[in-house]
Amino acid sequence: MNELMRRRRALMAAQGGSSNVLFEWDYTDGMAGINSVASIAPTMESDGLLLKSGSSDYSTCAIAPSIPSLSTSYRATITYKNISIPSNYGDVGFFHYRTEEKSASLHRINENGTPKSMFLTVDRTKIYTGVFLPDITGEMVIEWDKNTSTLTFAQGQNSYSATLSGESTWAQQTRLVSAQKGEGSGNISVKITHIKIERL
Amino acid sequence: MRYAKLINSSPVYDPNPILVNDFRIGNPLASLLLEQGYKPVTYTEAPQTEPGYRAVETWTETDEAIVQGWTVEEVTELDGEEAMRMLFGEEETNVE
Numbered sequence: 001m002n003e004l005m006r007r008r009r010a011l012m013a014a015q016g017g018s019s020n021v022l023f024e025w026d027y028t029d030g031m032a033g034i035n036s037v038a039s040i041a042p043t044m045e046s047d048g049l050l051l052k053s054g055s056s057d058y059s060t061c062a063i064a065p066s067i068p069s070l071s072t073s074y075r076a077t078i079t080y081k082n083i084s085i086p087s088n089y090g091d092v093g094f095f096h097y098r099t100e101e102k103s104a105s106l107h108r109i110n111e112n113g114t115p116k117s118m119f120l121t122v123d124r125t126k127i128y129t130g131v132f133l134p135d136i137t138g139e140m141v142i143e144w145d146k147n148t149s150t151l152t153f154a155q156g157q158n159s160y161s162a163t164l165s166g167e168s169t170w171a172q173q174t175r176l177v178s179a180q181k182g183e184g185s186g187n188i189s190v191k192i193t194h195i196k197i198e199r200l
Numbered sequence: 201m202r203y204a205k206l207i208n209s210s211p212v213y214d215p216n217p218i219l220v221n222d223f224r225i226g227n228p229l230a231s232l233l234l235e236q237g238y239k240p241v242t243y244t245e246a247p248q249t250e251p252g253y254r255a256v257e258t259w260t261e262t263d264e265a266i267v268q269g270w271t272v273e274e275v276t277e278l279d280g281e282e283a284m285r286m287l288f289g290e291e292e293t294n295v296e
Binding site: 116117118121126128129130132133154157158159160161162163167188 | 201203209220221222224225226227229231232233235
């Protein structure tokens, strides 16, 4: 944990500990609190946690730190950098959410050399492209509103929201960030530097 | 670049956010707008007109775009009675 974070947490504690922060992680914390949930484990580097797919098609590296249940409204802020998608049909995905009826996640993909965004919906039968394209380096904000069952992705002025119905199958699909190789050459990677999850 | 659909001979611009399959999308990419039937709007310069004439915009739709055009119309001067009729209708102007 860096000095700035220590001071901030100390300040919050001094103010009565009324923080709504449910989980906060910085790469300087090491692997504490980070769960690897796919075939390839992430690796810690000097400037961030590296999620890098393997060389075989569809190999995936994904993490899922302590995410609250869907009965809690919360905001997850993921600070990341250096998305690399050298091959066709690889993707870096944020927040995979699935119910029996719908699913939603935001991906940056590379299709025939062209960067595109993608989200999935309705039993994964429709792969939709054309929402905002996640930056190579940036801060992704994801909000879950339990009262309206609305999931919102936002980055800068861009956003998309989905109202998700159906019973949650959340336990089967717990990924906050993933790097997955598609069909083609090269590894897909992204580096995570900070994650913060707050109760709303 | 603005995107629009041509409805009743007028451009209806892309809403922001746009609703697609129950997803509300802020600042959508152009590819999504195209997929939803919106086309890029091409604006053109209004023509210079002589005194007594005015440029009136028109809109046409091509395969690729919504295109602004112009026609030149003569400006007809209204007399006071006609102007009152346009503003307030027949009944109001016929009150004695």
